[in-house]
Amino acid sequence: MIILFDHPEPALLAHGGMLIQIRQTKAALEALGCQVDYLRWWDETQRADILHYFGRLPPHLLRLAQAKGIKVVLGELLTGPGSRTKGHLWWQRQSIRLLRSLSAGRFTTAFRWESHQLADALVALTSWEAHLLNYLFDAPKEKIHVIPNGVEGAFLDSKPATRGQWLVCTATITERKRVLELAEAAVRAQTPLWIIGKSHFDSDPYAQQFVELVKTHPQILRFEGPIADRPRLAQVYRESRGFVLLSSSESLSLSALEAAACECPLLLADLPWARTVFREHASYCPITGSTQVAARVLRQFYDAAPQLPAPPKPLSWLAAAKQVKAVYETLLTNPR
Secondary structure, eight states: OEEEEEOSSOGGGOOSHHHHHHHHHHHHHHHTTOEEEEOOTTOTTOOOSEEEESSOOOHHHHHHHHHTTOEEEEOOOOTTGGGSOHHHHHHHHHHHHHHHHHHTTTTGGGGTTTHHHHSSEEEESSHHHHHHHHHHHOOOGGGEEEOOOOBOHHHHTOOOOOOOSOEEEEOOSSGGGTHHHHHHHHHHHTOOEEEEOOOSSTTOHHHHHHHHHHHHOTTTEEEOOOOOOHHHHHHHHHHSSEEEEOOSSOSOOHHHHHHHHTTOOEEEESOHHHHHHHGGGSEEEOOOSOHHHHHHHHHHHHHHGGGSOOOOOOOBHHHHHHHHHHHHHHHHHSOO
């Protein structure tokens, strides 16, 4: 079985969970005996049984791959749609259907909506995203497979430790992750908060504002950049009072899964992905522009954290890859 991975964004220009997902899935599949490579756009001699595209492949390229006998698997993150209200999703669904009926495909081709129907299989990280693939884009339910991301052994095998006073947030310093708003709430609530991460570029005004706030409140806020060493990061989770992530939109947070693997209590933004994955095993904060509301919830979580039960353990990357491999094998044994 020869598998090619592809993704529309170059790793040089972006960092985040998708890059980790692709690398870890590739390594785990190779450990299972699969032959996995990255698609080289300049190499017409490459061969493949499976093309796993982490995004939304243009329909004409999808058809070309299938014409060559290659099965196409799509693994798109529905970060934006997955964080919208049911009312907004209803309007999005109606808009998609209206545009399709009016344009007969000429205008809507650029949106690549048809790809969800043409693909041989679709991998969703959560049952909520699986629902959206069908609800918004009419992807056939029988083609959709829910396979969550895994977690590295450094987190799953980490040892219990005495928890300290710091809450921890591991996230890119950007507006979507609402790290600045979280820091402001922590200052108001007087809850010690350690933020681990980096911005996409140093001159980002949002990141600069965050750094200035940290400098102003060193007793409450701690920020030393990212931690690349995975065992060290696992130790941080183990020693933290709780994990907090108040993103305005999210697909399936890898940092939340890592914290869960380290049995760290979770406070997450009240979004469908979080409710779907962690249910009653996490605490939730409404997304609001009110620092007062966020501070109140943060203080309540801080006080309750030592008595909160640990969230359930996530899968390992190897266990997740076994499910992905099973999808590939089903595609190759069943004719189109």
